[in-house]
Amino acid sequence: MRVTTELAGIAIKAKADSKCRCTSLAHILTPAFLKETWQQMNRRGASGVDGETCAQFERDLDGRVVQLWERLKAGQYQAPPVRRVDIPKPGDTSDTRPLGIPTVEDRLLQRAVARILSAIYEQDFRECSYGYRPGRNPHQALRALRVSLIRGKGQYVHETDIRGYFTHINHAWLRKMVAHRIADPVILRLVGKWLRAGVMQDGVVVRTKEGVSQGNPISPVLANVYLHYVLDLWFERRFMRKCRGEAHLIRFVDDFVAVFQYQADANAFDRELAGRMREFGLELKPEKTRLLRFGRFARERAAACGEELGTFEFLGFKHVCGMDRKGKFAVVRIPAHDSCRKFLDHTHEWLKRHTHLPRRFQQAQLATMLRGFYQYFALYHCERRLDWIRHEVQLQWVRTLRRRSQRHRLFWSYLKSRSWFELPSPKTLHPTV
Numbered sequence: 001m002r003v004t005t006e007l008a009g010i011a012i013k014a015k016a017d018s019k020c021r022c023t024s025l026a027h028i029l030t031p032a033f034l035k036e037t038w039q040q041m042n043r044r045g046a047s048g049v050d051g052e053t054c055a056q057f058e059r060d061l062d063g064r065v066v067q068l069w070e071r072l073k074a075g076q077y078q079a080p081p082v083r084r085v086d087i088p089k090p091g092d093t094s095d096t097r098p099l100g101i102p103t104v105e106d107r108l109l110q111r112a113v114a115r116i117l118s119a120i121y122e123q124d125f126r127e128c129s130y131g132y133r134p135g136r137n138p139h140q141a142l143r144a145l146r147v148s149l150i151r152g153k154g155q156y157v158h159e160t161d162i163r164g165y166f167t168h169i170n171h172a173w174l175r176k177m178v179a180h181r182i183a184d185p186v187i188l189r190l191v192g193k194w195l196r197a198g199v200m201q202d203g204v205v206v207r208t209k210e211g212v213s214q215g216n217p218i219s220p221v222l223a224n225v226y227l228h229y230v231l232d233l234w235f236e237r238r239f240m241r242k243c244r245g246e247a248h249l250i251r252f253v254d255d256f257v258a259v260f261q262y263q264a265d266a267n268a269f270d271r272e273l274a275g276r277m278r279e280f281g282l283e284l285k286p287e288k289t290r291l292l293r294f295g296r297f298a299r300e301r302a303a304a305c306g307e308e309l310g311t312f313e314f315l316g317f318k319h320v321c322g323m324d325r326k327g328k329f330a331v332v333r334i335p336a337h338d339s340c341r342k343f344l345d346h347t348h349e350w351l352k353r354h355t356h357l358p359r360r361f362q363q364a365q366l367a368t369m370l371r372g373f374y375q376y377f378a379l380y381h382c383e384r385r386l387d388w389i390r391h392e393v394q395l396q397w398v399r400t401l402r403r404r405s406q407r408h409r410l411f412w413s414y415l416k417s418r419s420w421f422e423l424p425s426p427k428t429l430h431p432t433v
Helices: 002-016 031-040 054-058 061-073 104-121 138-150 171-179 185-196 219-242 263-279 296-305 337-353 359-377 383-402
Strands: 082-089 092-101 156-161 199-201 204-206 247-252 255-260 290-293 312-314 317-323 329-335
Touching: 002 104, 031 061, 031 104, 054 061, 054 104, 061 104, 104 185, 104 219, 138 247, 138 255, 138 312, 138 329, 156 263, 156 312, 171 185, 171 219, 219 247, 219 263, 255 263, 255 312, 263 290, 290 296, 329 383, 337 359, 337 383, 359 383
Parallel strands: 082 199
Antiparallel strands: 082 092, 156 255, 156 290, 199 204, 247 255, 312 317, 317 329
């Protein structure tokens, strides 16, 4: 309780003085704070370069935490490289995303420092930022976007994609940004050690001057800090002052869209954004960065001119200009093709690996996977697409069951009457989003 209170006190000081640089933070990294952090961690993660698991670390948790604390006090802590694995990108099996897996001890220390940084920077982060923040989630970002399009005067949407954001964060700029609020040399050295630690793949350690490893507990905070200075503050304090009409930015880590009332403001944002990103070592994907007419007033003007409105994707949803039951403008969100394809690929691979499991076990697992998909995507207008997803999963399951025997009798008329073949149906879970 004492360490949590101490962290809250730092947050209060940071909120009271936006220009304050915190000079004394390392004293919070006590064995008690580290043990409290351990209870908040996901302890089912994979092992790092040393092969140690969370269960092995936890066997002597008190002793290991004290040893870690003593090395920190003596300035002897060395950040080990992270183990790199490549995972397929959502909706693109030909491309991969690098994932870094730190050692269990390093993961604990990173998580503890991330708690300290988050307590300070949460006082600075803007309302437009929703990713990896306590009390915030993707549905809130989707709601904010919907409100700006329905209640606001937005007519143009700028859809943006940063090329390899996490792998191109410039270390020199990031250190300067962290130093705006952090003056404790111990914390700054730790952040520097993690940035220089590099990644190990196939036994070879590679160190670069850019990038933070996705998978590191401290990476989400650092990624938010970087775009807080590069994008959020720039948009709020410099760009919006030049706009003639309404302008809104909604960001979830590196995924963001901007909504504008006037095309001139949208065009100016399109011109200036690329230069702003280049200044800090980032690059936009031209094929996924575009400006389109979208919104309540845009629909009316497009109808008058006989034009078709475009669609865009944000946080896994395809956004379409539509109408509600009363004939008023509505932002229709449906699961994007890539999101559906990724989920169906996942269920297909699971069925291939577990072809001979008992039917009831297969039913339970598929039901759990579907409920997880519904939990995120069950917004208004999504039931038809979710029904299709459910039907596709049933087809995959039927094909898997039929491959068990050449003399199967698993016809649809028979399966639909079997309780073991039932899968949960979708229903709207987020009516206010």
